[in-house]
Amino acid sequence: MIDAYTESILIFVGINILLAYSFYIPMATNQISGGQGAFMGIGAYVSAALTVNFHVPFALALAASGLVAGAIGAVVGFPALRIRGLYLVIMTLGFAEVVRVFFMTNEYFGGAYGFSGIDELTNLPYVYGVLALVLVLLFRLERSHIGRAFQAIKENDLAGETLGINVTRYKVIAFALGAMAAGLGGALYAHYALFIDSNNFGFHRSIEMVIFAVFGGINALWGPLVGATILTVIPEFLRVIQEWRMVFYGLMMILLMAFRPQGLLTKHMFRREKPQGETEP
Amino acid sequence: MIFLQQVVNGLMLGCTYALVALGYTLIFGLLRLIHMAHGEVLMIGAYTALVIIGYLHGNLFLALVGTMMVTAVLGITIYLASIRFVEKGGHLSPLVSTIGVAIVLQELFTKMFTGEKIAFPETLAVKNIQLGGVTFSTVQVVIIVIALACMIVLYRVLKGTMIGKCIRAVSENMETSRLLGIPVFRVVVATFGIASTLAGIAGVLVGIAYHSIYPLMGIEIGLKGLAIIIIGGMGNVVGAMVSGLLVGMMEIFSVAYISSSYKDAFTFGLMVLILIWKPEGLFGKRADTRV
Amino acid sequence: MMRGRTLFNGMVGVALAIAVVLAGPVAGAQAGEIKIGALIPLTGFASGFGQNQKVGLELAVEEINAAGGINGNTLEVITYDTESKGEKAIFGFRRLATQDKVLAVLGPFLSTEAEVCFPLANKYEIISFSASAAKPGLAAKHRPFGFTNSTSDMDTLPPAVDYWQKTHNIKKVCIVTDIKDALNKSTGKIVMPMLFEKRGIEIIGTSDFVTGEMDFSAHVSKFKGLNPDGIAVSCTVADAAGFVKEARKQGLTQPFIGGVAIQTPKFLELAGKDADGTVTAASFWVESLDAQSQAFVKAFRKLYEGRAPNPFAANMHENVFIIKKLIEDMGGLSGDLAADRKKIQQGLAGLKSFKGVTGTFSMLETGTVDKSGYVLIAREGEWERPE
Numbered sequence: 001m002i003d004a005y006t007e008s009i010l011i012f013v014g015i016n017i018l019l020a021y022s023f024y025i026p027m028a029t030n031q032i033s034g035g036q037g038a039f040m041g042i043g044a045y046v047s048a049a050l051t052v053n054f055h056v057p058f059a060l061a062l063a064a065s066g067l068v069a070g071a072i073g074a075v076v077g078f079p080a081l082r083i084r085g086l087y088l089v090i091m092t093l094g095f096a097e098v099v100r101v102f103f104m105t106n107e108y109f110g111g112a113y114g115f116s117g118i119d120e121l122t123n124l125p126y127v128y129g130v131l132a133l134v135l136v137l138l139f140r141l142e143r144s145h146i147g148r149a150f151q152a153i154k155e156n157d158l159a160g161e162t163l164g165i166n167v168t169r170y171k172v173i174a175f176a177l178g179a180m181a182a183g184l185g186g187a188l189y190a191h192y193a194l195f196i197d198s199n200n201f202g203f204h205r206s207i208e209m210v211i212f213a214v215f216g217g218i219n220a221l222w223g224p225l226v227g228a229t230i231l232t233v234i235p236e237f238l239r240v241i242q243e244w245r246m247v248f249y250g251l252m253m254i255l256l257m258a259f260r261p262q263g264l265l266t267k268h269m270f271r272r273e274k275p276q277g278e279t280e281p
Numbered sequence: 282m283i284f285l286q287q288v289v290n291g292l293m294l295g296c297t298y299a300l301v302a303l304g305y306t307l308i309f310g311l312l313r314l315i316h317m318a319h320g321e322v323l324m325i326g327a328y329t330a331l332v333i334i335g336y337l338h339g340n341l342f343l344a345l346v347g348t349m350m351v352t353a354v355l356g357i358t359i360y361l362a363s364i365r366f367v368e369k370g371g372h373l374s375p376l377v378s379t380i381g382v383a384i385v386l387q388e389l390f391t392k393m394f395t396g397e398k399i400a401f402p403e404t405l406a407v408k409n410i411q412l413g414g415v416t417f418s419t420v421q422v423v424i425i426v427i428a429l430a431c432m433i434v435l436y437r438v439l440k441g442t443m444i445g446k447c448i449r450a451v452s453e454n455m456e457t458s459r460l461l462g463i464p465v466f467r468v469v470v471a472t473f474g475i476a477s478t479l480a481g482i483a484g485v486l487v488g489i490a491y492h493s494i495y496p497l498m499g500i501e502i503g504l505k506g507l508a509i510i511i512i513g514g515m516g517n518v519v520g521a522m523v524s525g526l527l528v529g530m531m532e533i534f535s536v537a538y539i540s541s542s543y544k545d546a547f548t549f550g551l552m553v554l555i556l557i558w559k560p561e562g563l564f565g566k567r568a569d570t571r572v
Numbered sequence: 573m574m575r576g577r578t579l580f581n582g583m584v585g586v587a588l589a590i591a592v593v594l595a596g597p598v599a600g601a602q603a604g605e606i607k608i609g610a611l612i613p614l615t616g617f618a619s620g621f622g623q624n625q626k627v628g629l630e631l632a633v634e635e636i637n638a639a640g641g642i643n644g645n646t647l648e649v650i651t652y653d654t655e656s657k658g659e660k661a662i663f664g665f666r667r668l669a670t671q672d673k674v675l676a677v678l679g680p681f682l683s684t685e686a687e688v689c690f691p692l693a694n695k696y697e698i699i700s701f702s703a704s705a706a707k708p709g710l711a712a713k714h715r716p717f718g719f720t721n722s723t724s725d726m727d728t729l730p731p732a733v734d735y736w737q738k739t740h741n742i743k744k745v746c747i748v749t750d751i752k753d754a755l756n757k758s759t760g761k762i763v764m765p766m767l768f769e770k771r772g773i774e775i776i777g778t779s780d781f782v783t784g785e786m787d788f789s790a791h792v793s794k795f796k797g798l799n800p801d802g803i804a805v806s807c808t809v810a811d812a813a814g815f816v817k818e819a820r821k822q823g824l825t826q827p828f829i830g831g832v833a834i835q836t837p838k839f840l841e842l843a844g845k846d847a848d849g850t851v852t853a854a855s856f857w858v859e860s861l862d863a864q865s866q867a868f869v870k871a872f873r874k875l876y877e878g879r880a881p882n883p884f885a886a887n888m889h890e891n892v893f894i895i896k897k898l899i900e901d902m903g904g905l906s907g908d909l910a911a912d913r914k915k916i917q918q919g920l921a922g923l924k925s926f927k928g929v930t931g932t933f934s935m936l937e938t939g940t941v942d943k944s945g946y947v948l949i950a951r952e953g954e955w956e957r958p959e
Contacts, residue, residue, distance in 0.1 A: 004670035253381025
């Protein structure tokens with residue numbers, strides 16, 4: 001068997017992939033969410049409360065936290081419809097801050113002190129099981145009419161409407177799915193880190209999720225997977241220059257946006273025909 | 282009596298916020314993008330002042346002048362080195378790019394100065410002035426005066442001078458301005474210079490007011506600045522000033538009468554509400570929300 | 573079909589990454605080396621303390637190896653940065669326990685970090701011996717493998733409160749508390765109120781905030797209106813300094829009292845003259861006349877650009893020497909990691925009358941040490957003993 005340290009890396013790769021997708025899915029309908037960290041937090045806290053306070057079995061708690069996060073995502077998704085582009089980014093950022101303060105001040109969830117005493121219930125089978133389910137779902141989604149609707153919306157909201165696509169419905173679905181993915185990631189995280197704190201799910205975390213997805217390529221279904229994997233694994237090898245890791249990340253983001261904003265993988269990387277109407281991030 | 286004291290506290294905090302918000306709003310009005318590294322410009326302004334006063338033994342005036350120069354250059358460099366490449370892209374790339382800049386700057390300064398708070402050198406003789414039961418300290422007076430002066434100067438520049446008019450024109454419509462012969466590139470560079478200078482001054486004021494600075498100080502203030510320009514109306518200068526003061530006041534009162542833990546929730550909660558019900562902000566016009 | 577290609581490529585990428593990780597660097601142990609681990613906040617808000625503590629650690633290792641090591645074997649310490657975050661402390665601990673296979677873990681530093689590492693210590697059956705976490709009852713809650721070499725406010729503050737009360741005739745007090753930091757929350761909300769009540773001091777006002785508060789003006793103004801005789805400060809160094817300065821700025825002249833969190837030179841550095849007269853208690857005092865302590869301080873200053881050690885560096889220094897003693901008493905290592913770790917735990921639990929740089933002390937069954945404190949008062953940028 002592999003040792004605990006390698007196991008921890010693999011677990012984090014799995015969780016980070018989920019998180020990267022949580023940004024990717026709303027992005028697939030042109031919704032940039034800067035606050036997915038909040039949904040991760042919701043998933044984490046809900047699952048922790050369920051297993052610690054109510055002794056709910058882990059699988060159930062996982063499912064519940066995904067659903068709760070998704071539901072809240074749907075609720076937030078509605079007002080989000082009225083807001084476009086940059087305003088949406090800021091609104092989601094603001095929403096994330098409000099959620100952060102909520103968990104920080106709420107004594108039931110540990111307050112400023114955080115929630116500790118969580119059992120280590122996350123393991124490789126759970127992480128990759130959940131991930132596989134989500135990936136299969138996404139894969140089928142992409143091929144279904146929902147996926148095509150997403151694509152249409154991404155190209156052009158208004159055109160989508162004139163074509164009879166219920167833009168509202170699909171955008172909210174996308175937002176909810178993204179929130180659900182983040183919630184699942186949060187629940188898995190909580191039961192591995194054993195301790196959660198409102199600061200874990202704030203601005204920094206949301207940005208991290210954006211980076212994973214953007215680095216891998218937000219136009220390609222496998223982009224977030226590749227991006228999250230590489231960015232999770234590389235720091236472990238750069239332990240030698242661990243101290244400069246963040247500078248490296250920052251520079252990478254600047255250069256990437258300047259020279260290859262579509263990220264590592266692009267939709268048509270392996271096609272022979274010319275790409276049609278691929279949107280720039 | 283203590284109520285008035287808290288009002289003064291709120292004014293002081295609000296002035297600092299207003300200066301930061303002004304920078305954001307100028308850049309947003311011009312390029313329709315959010316400069317996520319603006320808070321770091323403030324941070325570097327604070328450190329510059331610290332070096333000038335602490336190591337070079339300058340006084341406050343020198344520190345302000347020095348900081349203004351350094352941050353103006355810094356702001357323009359940031360534009361040239363990163364934002365310029367992404368201003369034409371969608372919404373995501375300028376965001377990610379400027380976040381990258383912010384991270385790099387935070388890390389560089391953490392390496393140079395250590396991550397923890399360091400003492401900002403004493404700059405003003407602290408004397409207390411009593412005015413009808415309210416104590417003003419010289420520090421508070423200086424900060425409020427400097428901040429108000431900046432705001433007034435900026436307002437007059439925008440309304441009265443040629444460069445101000447150009448900035449407003451380009452904010453209104455970049456293509457048309459270009460066709461009219463306005464040197465858009467230079468206007469953008471100048472705007473970055475001005476916005477960054479304001480942030481730098483705010484950094485110095487924060488150092489004087491709170492006596493310690495640290496490399497991550499820009500993050501929190503940066504996020505607040507964003508909330509403020511939303512509340513006031515993105516791209517709206519008067520809105521930024523008034524909302525800055527408003528938010529500062531609101532935060533102080535929430536600490537005084539409710540609890541410090543909730544103050545962020547109030548600020549961001551208000552921002553979210555404004556976005557949902559009056560997205561153009563308190564002072565903006567409906568048309569501004571076309572993005 | 574094209575999509576299949578992308579899928580395939582994606583899988584290959586992930587597989588490659590996993591393969592590389594599995595084949596990655598493995599910590600190799602040389603024969604004759606004794607390995608222990610350390611978790612210190614080298615970055616993040618506690619980095620000032622952490623960097624200082626690290627020097628204490630390095631000094632101890634240097635001294636031990638220069639004198640021939642432990643039973644002739646070199647002592648090696650693997651240190652990981654916790655970034656002042658509980659989360660990173662967990663990863664570091666797991667790595668030390670399972671991949672680096674160390675005999676014991678020194679640290680972590682913060683009470684918040686210890687809260688999450690001590691359960692792991694019990695899970696992996698390896699001691700986690702903190703040199704600083706001072707929240708009362710921490711080790712007791714996590715027996716048998718959680719230990720702390722530190723003094724909590726519960727132990728050290730009583731004489732300080734007595735001194736403070738007498739000197740300034742304190743009858744009414746206001747308390748400002750950082751409710752995010754485990755140690756300060758406990759001191760501000762439990763220990764101090766308890767100590768004040770027992771002495772008939774009335775708490776007329778409190779104000780709370782979260783670590784890293786920038787603007788203290790509102791908190792100070794609130795207290796100003798209440799007019800206490802004294803103000804108790806239960807916050808981390810930077811925040812306490814900020815509060816103190818703001819209070820003086822607003823014209824408050826009341827004397828301050830603070831807990832273990834501010835007993836370092838850094839507090840005085842940040843707060844300057846405004847902190848004069850502040851009372852606290854500590855278990856380690858840089859000016860102590862004890863010979864061992866003086867030697868330690870001198871050697872430390874040489875290693876760290878003339879700067880003084882903080883109490884946590886002193887405690888860490890002791891921890892390393894304690895490990896040395898335990899291994900020597902055990903008769904060396906048996907080669908069975910699990911058995912050795914257990915023996916170290918037993919030895920530590922039974923530690924009696926150990927002489928370290930802070931004095932002589934023993935380990936109690938609650939997992940913490942029986943040190944008591946000195947009362948200290950701030951005068952002109954230095955902590956001094958009141959006469």
